[in-house]
Amino acid sequence: MKYPYNNLENFTLPKLLESSTTLYRDNPLFAKVGENPSSYNDFYNDVICMVNLLKENGISQGDKVILLSENMPNWATAYFSVTYFGGVIVPILPDFHPSDVHHIIKHSDAKAVFVSQRHLNTIEECNEKDINFVINLDTLSIVEELTNTSYFSKIKQKSKEIADKISHSNKDTDDVGEDNLAAIIYTSGTTGHSKGVMLSHKNLVTNAMSLHETIKVLPSDSFLSILPLAHTFECTVGMIVPILNGSSVYYIDKVPTPSVLIKAFAMVKPTMILMVPLIIEKIYKSKILTKLNASFVTRNLFQIPFFKKQISKIAGKKLMETFGGRVRYIGIGGVALATYVEKFLIDANFPYLIGYGLTETSPLIAATSMNSTPKINSTGSTLTGVEVYIKDKDPKTGEGEILVKSPSVMMGYYKDKEKSDEVMEDGWFLTGDLGYMDKDGNLFISGRSKNVIIGASGENIYPEQLESIINHDVVVLDSLVMEKDGKLIARIHLDYEIIDTMFHAETSTDKKVKEEIDNLLEKMRTEFNTNVSSFSRINKFVEQIDPFVKTPTKKIKRYLYEN
Secondary structure, eight states: OOOSOTTOSSSOHHHHHHHHHHHSTTSBOEEETTSOOOBHHHHHHHHHHHHHHHHHTTOOTTOEEEEEOOSOHHHHHHHHHHHHTTOEEEEEOTTSOHHHHHHHHHHTTEEEEEEOGGGHHHHHTOOOTTOOEEEETTTTEEOGGGOOOSOOOOSOOOHHHHHHHHHHHHHHHHTOOTTSEEEEEEOOOTTSSOOEEEEEHHHHHHHHHGGGGTOOOOTTOEEEEOSOTTSHHHHIIIIIHHHHHTOEEEEOSSOOOHHHHHHHHHHHOOSEEEEOHHHHHHHIIIIIIHHHHHSHHHHHHTTSHHHHHHHHHHHHHHHHHHTTSOOSEEEEOSSOOOHHHHHHHHHTTOOEEEEEEOGGGSSEEEEOOTTSOOOTTBOOEEOTTOEEEEESOOTTTOOEEEEEESTTSOOEETTOHHHHHHTEETTEEEEEEEEEEOTTOOEEEEEEGGGOEEOTTSOEEOHHHHHHHHTTSTTEEEEEEEEETTEEEEEEEEOHHHHHHHHTTTTSOHHHHHHHHHHHHHHHHHHHHTTSOGGGOOSEEEEOOSOOOBOTTSOBOGGGGOO
8 A cells, every 4th residue: 555654664653753753853743822832852752751651650552541631732742652652542522421431431441541630520530440540631740649559750851861761762662563552432423322443553544644645734734723632533634644744733722612713713823724514614604694694785696606606705715814814724524514605615715625534434534635626515535545335336326335445444343343343344344324426436425324214205315414404594503304203304403692683582572482483493494395305395393492412523412312
């Protein structure tokens, strides 16, 4: 398999780090927004210091270490220090409930924990006795009251001692093989209980390398990290890829609200940002669509193709300014991007890429390229080293289940051979997604096979596609299409700030507002049904007052609403 990085001795995280430190020694690497970044050499020294601390406290090759924290530069220090000598990192999404965290600590057989100050209480409440020690990620110091060890080591050493330890520790990396387990990622899927996805060094490093033909990442690039690092998309593409290419990464030290993000964009002026569709869709609705609809003239001109493109180009320039003015691309992944938003991005000449993948594939399988014209609703072509096969194709549509074979496919699910065997077939990984490839090799995703609704005449109805149309309405925040008693219904979660303005909720009675909302939903349903095939028409729009319960990657947990 051919990759453009010939300077790596093998596909392992420590060799990747050593190579990049040699190539980009004094380049800026990690920083919090508003602070000066550390260099590649600084980061490498921090990793070696932490390697020694871990080893001196009994952590050895194969041992599992938990990483529970919001994004920060020290997150990467913990990740690379554990994997540097063959330990196994177990990142946990900070949105997980404490009971889920405790379950993962026990199930993973973890011996140590890295935890930020913000999540220290979750670890304090854990009764797991096999944890040898806990390290505060903010300070990189051992939390003595949560530690079973009787001795402690200093993290920072004199420069000569650091150099000696780096020289001594290089032999540690020789013992780390490409096929060694590097990380266990516990997913929180939309269909129920989370599973521990086992990813090897080769899985992660080859996936980072496979992006080279899709996008040229430069040492001058600055990433702004806004998705949780415990999500494989951000970890691989937002952390490993920048390190591989000599780029820098900046982290927000606050909850990424719109106002916080706008300030961060202005300060960092990032060239690259990764996001889930929900973020860009919200920005489009609040910053673009709301302003267009506020004026009778622009609202009507936006319906005419020629003027729509001209208005979109103007809006695209303003959007670029909002992002700091230097964006080379925004990478969008996680779930499908709404068609109407993608059409706007194309008309606006705004640089974006769509990625498709799963945690089990480290994660990317396919992506659109900077060097080709995007096709609406496509996730682009498969990456270098990745093969895709469409199983049980429909003879008319070419649609079937997407199967994948690549060096990035997981080792299996931790302690669950049965589930591991269920998703593998003759060396191919069964994604559970349905899709097809066009004659140019572009992959299109129809939806999850478990979510497909079979119509009265045997038609395949993909709820995700219908939800994308419903969500186009500016008053809709989220929707969920499902089958009930043989009929399609849609749960609609509305933007109540807009509703309050529309119906003067402060001065109207609750009964009056409820009637107005019911009438609005019925009007929306009627309009929706005129724009879809007869078998996709929805029988009822139902108000979903509370926000939908979602996974940390912002997918609705459908199984909670099936009944």
